Amino acid sequence: MNTVVDNGLAPGPESYSAAPLIEALRRILPAHCVLFREEDTRPYECDGLPLYRCLPAAVVLPENEAQVCEVLKLCKRMNVPLVPRGAGTGLSGGALPHARGVLIGLSKLNRIKRVDSEACVAVVEPGVRNLAISEAAAPYGLYYAPDPSSQIACSIGGNVAENAGGVHCLKYGLTVHNVLRVRMVTIEGEVIELGSEAPDAPGVNLLSVFVGSEGMLGIVTEVTVKLVPKPVCAQVVMASFPSVEAAGKAVTQVIAQGIIPAGLEMMDRPSVHMVEPFVKAGYDLDAQAILLCESDGTPEEVAHEIGRIEAVFRAAGSTRCQVSGSEAERLKFWAGRKNAFPAAGRVSPDYYCMDGTIPRRHLARVLTAIEQMEDDYGLRCANVFHAGDGNLHPLIMFDSNKPEEVERADKFGAAILELCVQVGGTVTGEHGVGMEKINQMCVQFTRDELETFTAVKRAFDPPMLLNPEKVIPTLTRCAEYGKMHVHGGEMMFPDLSRF
Incomplete structure (x- = not known):
């Protein structure tokens, strides 16, 4: 996408010079951590929503928390706007730079500090990829539940900023339900901690205020997340419906029956026709809508719940129900849903x-x-x-x-x-x-x-x-x-x- 839409952050008078800011940044950070030439800052002009673009005065890439603190202190002292950026996969322009400001990229803070299999927590830096947490926890039979479609690339710091969800958030919750503690730096350069590894933390619940605040309240430097046991068994029902109305009714009825699936996703006919040639997931091209409904737990729990889900779908008018017969088939069903966005790039x-x-x-x-x-x-x-x-x-x-x-x-x-x-x-x-x-x-x-x-x-x-x-x-x-x-x-x- 190459169209620039006015975002209200024009550079202003030609007399503006970023030189004093850049000089000050290079005094507190290594030279390779400060980018200011256009060819270096251009990759940071937008996030995953390129409708809005703006070149920052400078990009800084701190390598540790102490450097983050120094950048914030400097920006406050010089009255310079500061925009945090994770992996840049956000879709709302939240990481759009300020023309007279500093964009602070947190990709170098990417260490997994600790995986505690007994407490079922992981302590990570903000630049750690979402999927990397589950990969690190896998040897212990654990994983991190929120799974945005961009989980292979998006960072946990960005997930905290946006309160990201994913296809399994219906049962396991959004980021806010899976983060126990955040270590963050205020605009004054002060490090504070919100939340606790304990079931509750004393005082006002500021953690819930911070998660989803889109970088407006402070800069994340460490996150403690909750890990959950990997289910013994998981299966997906793929159901076809003759209309979106019938599919919508089926969704309502599943929840009304007291069933809380691990995931319950819908795709309409245009999206199915867009995705199937790309992924070949086995979707029904004659359906006006399909539902993907996953159950997880013990084999006995899954078998019972899948039976109830199929009964609800048939009563709501489903024309076809197919249950994944293997883990490979389950992943294939989900691959279509998770690749809907790149599939759109093939047809438009x-x-x-x-x-x-x-x-x-x-x-x-x-x-x-x-x-x-x-x-x-x-x-x-x-x-x-x-x-x-x-x-x-x-x-x-x-x-x-x-x-x-x-x-x-x-x-x-x-x-x-x-x-x-x-x-x-x-x-x-x-x-x-x-x-x-x-x-x-x-x-x-x-x-x-x-x-x-x-x-x-x-x-x-x-x-x-x-x-x-x-x-x-x-x-x-x-x-x-x-x-x-x-x-x-x-x-x-x-x-x-x-x-």
């Missing part, structure tokens, strides 16, 4: 992955609305998502070489998010707000709520230098967007009554 020059969450009972309504929006905006959209917890991931396909398509894709995405809010959901489930959804924050929250969010940030970051101008919109921005949720009045939505 570009795609825009949205991330909204809705009550499960509205799945059919929202998917039908998205199908109608395809006609409104003249763009194709495939839906693949965490159906069990209502976390949608519509993939809007467009060509970034056509500016009018970029604009339509942006408006299409905004309409989906605002529909999510209208039916009682939220603008994000696991990708974060970043730059992408900052306007939709004006739709979801009142003026008083946004001011409270700002007060929390200011308590951690008084000079407001950490990842500024993202996540929490200003009231002026909301007024300009024209969608402010006015206290005591009606929330303003686009006309979505036909949906």
